[in-house]
Amino acid sequence: QQQVKQSPQSLIVQKGGISIINCAYENTAFDYFPWYQQFPGKGPALLIAIRPDVSEKKEGRFTISFNKSAKQFSLHIMDSQPGDSATYFCAASGAGTALIFGKGTTLSVSS
Amino acid sequence: EAEVAQSPRYKITEKSQAVAFWCDPISGHATLYWYRQILGQGPELLVQFQDESVVDDSQLPKDRFSAERLKGVDSTLKIQPAELGDSAMYLCASSWGLSGNTIYFGEGSWLTVV
Numbered sequence: 001q002q003q004v005k006q007s008p009q010s011l012i013v014q015k016g017g018i019s020i021i022n023c024a025y026e027n028t029a030f031d032y033f034p035w036y037q038q039f040p041g042k043g044p045a046l047l048i049a050i051r052p053d054v055s056e057k058k059e060g061r062f063t064i065s066f067n068k069s070a071k072q073f074s075l076h077i078m079d080s081q082p083g084d085s086a087t088y089f090c091a092a093s094g095a096g097t098a099l100i101f102g103k104g105t106t107l108s109v110s111s
Numbered sequence: 112e113a114e115v116a117q118s119p120r121y122k123i124t125e126k127s128q129a130v131a132f133w134c135d136p137i138s139g140h141a142t143l144y145w146y147r148q149i150l151g152q153g154p155e156l157l158v159q160f161q162d163e164s165v166v167d168d169s170q171l172p173k174d175r176f177s178a179e180r181l182k183g184v185d186s187t188l189k190i191q192p193a194e195l196g197d198s199a200m201y202l203c204a205s206s207w208g209l210s211g212n213t214i215y216f217g218e219g220s221w222l223t224v225v
Contacts, residue, residue, distance in 0.1 A: 006153075032211040043115075043202055043216035044154065051211075089153050096209045098144055098167060101153035 004092050006102030013109050019077040021105045023090035026071065030094040035064065035075045036101075038087045047088070048075070080109045113137040115217035117203050123223045129191035132220045136184070136205030142166075144214065145178055145188050146202040154202055154216075160186065161209065193224045 005024045013019045025033075034049035050057045050064040050073065057064045063076040077084055087106050091099040116135040124130045136143050141162050146154035157176065159167040162183040171178065175194070180186040190197055200219040206212040 034213075036216075041218075043204075043219050045216070046213055049213070091153075093211065096166070098156045098159045099154075099214055101155070103153050104151075 004090055004100050004102045006090050006105060008105060009103070010106045011108070013080045013107065015080065015082060015109055015111045017080050017109075019075075019080045019084070019107055019109070021075045021088055021090070021107075022072065023074065023092075023102050024070075024072045025092045027092070027094065028071070030092040032093045033064070033066065033073050034091050034099070035062075036089045036091060038089065038104075044089060077107075080107075082109045082111050085109050115203055115205055115215055117201075117217035117220050119220060120218065121221045121223075123225060124193050126195055126224055127192040129189065130193050130222060131190075132188045132201050132203075132222075134186045134188070134203030134217060136186070136203070137215055140205035140207055140215075141183075142206045142208055142212070143180055143186050144202075144204040144206075145186070146204060146216075148200045148202055148219070150199070157188070157201075166209070190222075193222075195224050198222055198224045 035047045036044035037047045038044040048059050048062045052068050061078045066073045087104045089104050090102040093099045118133050143160045145157040148154045157171045158178045160180045178188045202219045204214045204216045206214045
């Protein structure tokens with residue numbers, strides 16, 4: 001099965017700092033790259049998504065950077081807050097396939 | 112805001128027993144997914160429906176798992192017999208169509224097999 005590789009597995013950031021999570025994919029047919037946020041005991045919720053025709057997308061404090069040639073994309077959380085502490089999943093899909101998820105990054109923002 | 116409804120939220124069952132999960136997607140969503148999420152890992156697709164038809168069930172352990180969406184609306188995922196390794200969260204999700212559309216997840220059904 002095609003994979004989406006996510007790193008780091010866990011991340012600790014000071015309040016106000018920048019959190020950066022990276023993902024790499026293999027299948028060049030993928031054309032949709034979302035990030036999901038999941039709190040304990042809850043289902044994943046869409047945070048932000050990007051398509052390969054743009055290199056960056058920003059929504060509030062969250063930015064996706066996309067590098068098509070390197071087959072990599074990353075999530076940047078600016079001014080990280082304790083409320084951002086959660087597990088983040090990158091994912092990818094394309095050509096009628098369902099989302100394939102990375103293994104997740106547990107983010108802890110210390111106050 | 113419309114949500115994906117799942118029940119039960121929690122289920123404890125003994126090994127070799129049967130268990131079933133129900134999902135009601137967001138109204139109008141043609142595509143429905145069942146994912147399994149083991150603690151500490153990302154969701155993994157079990158089955159994908161487009162209306163009442165199965166689009167992808169390649170990762171569904173068909174010897175013990177079955178899924179149906181008879182009228183193209185709500186769906187049931189069944190496990191019989193349950194095994195210890197089936198302990199996980201079972202997530203239902205839905206979207207307007209196939210890939211590239213926002214997928215909305217339910218709260219999940221936690222299964223513990225003892």
